[in-house]
Amino acid sequence: MSEHTTDQATEAFVAHRNLLFTVAYEMLGSAADAEDVLQETWLRWVEVDLGRVRDQRAYLVRITTRQSLNRLRALTRRKEAYVGPWLPEPLLTAPDVAEDAELAESVSMAMMLVLETLSPTERAVFVLREVFDFGYDEIAAAVGKTPVAVRQIAHRARKHVDARRPRETVSASQSRAVLDSFRRALETRDLQGLLDVLAPDVVLVSDGGGVKQAALRPVAGAGKLVRYILGGLAKTGVEFTTASTVVNGNPALVVLVDGEVDGVMATRVDGSGITGLYYVRNPGKLTRFGVEVPLTLR
Structure with a gap:
């Protein structure tokens, strides 16, 4: 490959890198695996004859999708042996991501968990069609199916x-207000304040990955959840504080114990209050959390 062609390949890859990362992350729920997929995509991209590529963006997404599908099947096997509930790797995102309602919903912890319930091919088709608005022909080329089959998969x-x-759905400002109320009640151990902000059917999912202590099953119901949280805080005897942040495009909390990051708590909020709490304590999923991750749908 000539130096000029390499420069062209590099320029195209860099121009679409944030999009490719977003595609891979939405399919995998892991920033580490998404980065590996981008490396694999680059190695295949530099071998492509660019003179025969009509749409570089679509071609790069096709490579990324195929590599993501291969990795997703391997990830599924790893998750089967995971200790306790598995949550996606939380991403620190810029505040403006929260203002893009479509992007914020697509990468929210709640949506990422919904995507976990799809098969690998269903997930790829849904992400490319519903999130990134690719055509059925483009998706068919990426997942190795016919356009007719892709339409059926997309509908399902x-x-x-x-x-x-x-x-x-609620706005980012509404979510922030609800989360601020939850934060104040949590830090002051305000029993009634917590019950006021939690929906009756709220569910807590915590991910310690077998490395840090976490509930091995989801904790459901406002009363049960409040007893679980306040009971745990009463036993620890440590300094417990929180800080507001933006995770996966949505308002969230960083939880600090004795001044050190203990975990990241994302939420799902609707008109009835907080319906989902997602607490990631697994240190392996927090190694990249100090750096903002650029995400885009375009």
Whole structure:
């Protein structure tokens, strides 16, 4: 490959890198695996005859999708041996991501968990069609199916996801207000304040990965959850504080114990209050959390 061609390949890859990372992350739920997929995509991209590529963006997404599908199948096997609930790797995102409602919903912890319930091919088709608005022909080339089959898969996946979406979406500012109330009640151990901000059917999912202590099963119901949280805080005897942040495009909390980061708590909020709490304590999923990750749908 000539130096000029290499420069062209590099320029195209860099121009679409944030998009490719977002595609890979939405399919895998792991920034580490998404980065590996981008490396694999680059190695294949530099071998492509660019003179025969009509749409570089679509071609790069096709490579990324195929590599993501290969890795997703391996990830599925790893998750089967995971200790306790598995949560996606939380991403520190810029505040403006939260203002892009479509992007913020697509990468929210709640949506990422819904995507976990799809098969690998359904997930790829849904992400490319519903999130990134690719055409059926482009998706078919990426997943190795016919356009007709892709239409059927897209319909099935959309129906599955719609049944599991939040009942009522709220704005970023509303979510921040709810989370601020939760934060104040949590730090002051305000029993009634916590019950006021939590939906009756709220569910806590915590991920320690077998490295840090976490509930091995989801904790469901506001009363049970408040007893679990306040009971745990009463036993620890440590200094417990929180800090507001933006995780996966949505308001969230960094939890600090004796001044050190203990975990990241993302939320799902609808008209009834907080319906989901997602607490990632697994240190392996927090190694990149100090750096903002640029995400984009375009």
